[in-house]
Amino acid sequence: MSVEPQAYDFRSPDRLSRQREQALQVVVETWARRVSTVLSTALHTIVPAKMVALGQCTYGEYLESMARPSVLGALSVENLPGGGHAQLSLGDALAFVDRMLGGSGTGAQPERPLTEIESGVAELLLAQMVGELPFSFTVIGDLPVALTGLESTVRFHQVARTTDPVVTVELELFVFERSVPLTACITLSTLTPLLTSLDKMADDDGAGERAAQVRRVVTERLGQVDVELQISFREVTLTSAEVFALAVGDVVPLRHRTEEPLVVSAGGVRVARATPGSHGRRLAVQIVP
Structure with a gap:
């Protein structure tokens, strides 16, 4: 198996460890399944969803990668600094709203801001999807993420400095026979208490687990040794x-x-x-x- 080299960013040296990334991957895969259920119910059609990306970058890099124009759901976590965003392109959001209001949800969408009614419907849908995040995080800890509002531009809801690290997620939704990206980001400072607790639990369990693994390996290897x-x-x-005095033909009792x-x-x-x-x-x- 070949691994592609990745650029190292000296401005953001604190990368996600493999252990933390694996734990967050379980969270995101759980969230993808629950988002699929939410959208399938709201849009009255089967909406498969899967994780396509999980990583870390700066807040500025995430903002640059967003589709424009976009619909942004502002995320916050009770009693923790920072926050995040859940993001859909404006066209995809309008298609979802059209479907929820009785339309087909297909075809070209108007290039204009959401109306007050459309904003309310879109916010309700995003709130339902974001509302599945706390349950998804329960596999590793408690993180009460909530949607606090809907914005059309990030300048009205900046959760961090452009150089601050954020954890980013991209889900791929299959709606009306086309792929729809849903992205989200949460500042690393918001996740740090949870991830630190996760590291501590892994360290506490790690020594015993490693010792048990060594015993299993040694026992298995010993069982394969030829013994005469x-x-x-x-x-x-x-x-x-x-x-x-022994000679050929002698008998020894x-x-x-x-x-x-x-x-x-x-x-x-x-x-x-x-x-x-x-x-x-x-x-x-x-x-x-």
Whole structure:
């Protein structure tokens, strides 16, 4: 598997760790499923949704990447600094509103700002989608994200400085046989308390988990080691003179009683007892108590 190199931004060195990114990916995938349910109900059609991007950039970079014109939902988290946005292009928002008000939701949409009634409907829909975020975050912690209003331009609701880091998400919605992007961002300072708690829990559980993993690996590897077994009769003791006097054809009595089990050993260590016998055409022993 090849991995494409990524540019390193020295202005924003605090990147998401792999552990944090994996945890947030679970959150976003949960949110995508719940957004699909919300839109399918509101638009009276099946709306699949999936995550296509999760990353970190500066607030200014996120603003530059937004479609223009856009409909922005202002996000805030109780008792935490910063905030964020949920964003749809103006044309997609108008199509959703058209569908919710009895239209087809297809075809070209007018290039104009939302009316007061359309703003109310669009805000209600975005509020329902954003309202699924707190539940989605419960897999890693408590983050009461809420929609606080609807804006047509970001200058009326700037949540951070342009150089501040934000976590960005992009969902791909399939509505009326076309792809519709839904993006969101939350300032990293807002997520930091939750992510720090997540790191602490991982550290507390990590040592025990790593030790258990090492034990599993060692046990598995030991189970694959070839061990040479020796099956032997009782040892026979001879004097040195008798040993030197041995010649071809001599018989050495074993002094092993027929009812006495044989000794099974590995590396010179006795591990079991066995009785002689056969298995098919092969000689064999059977382990006995």
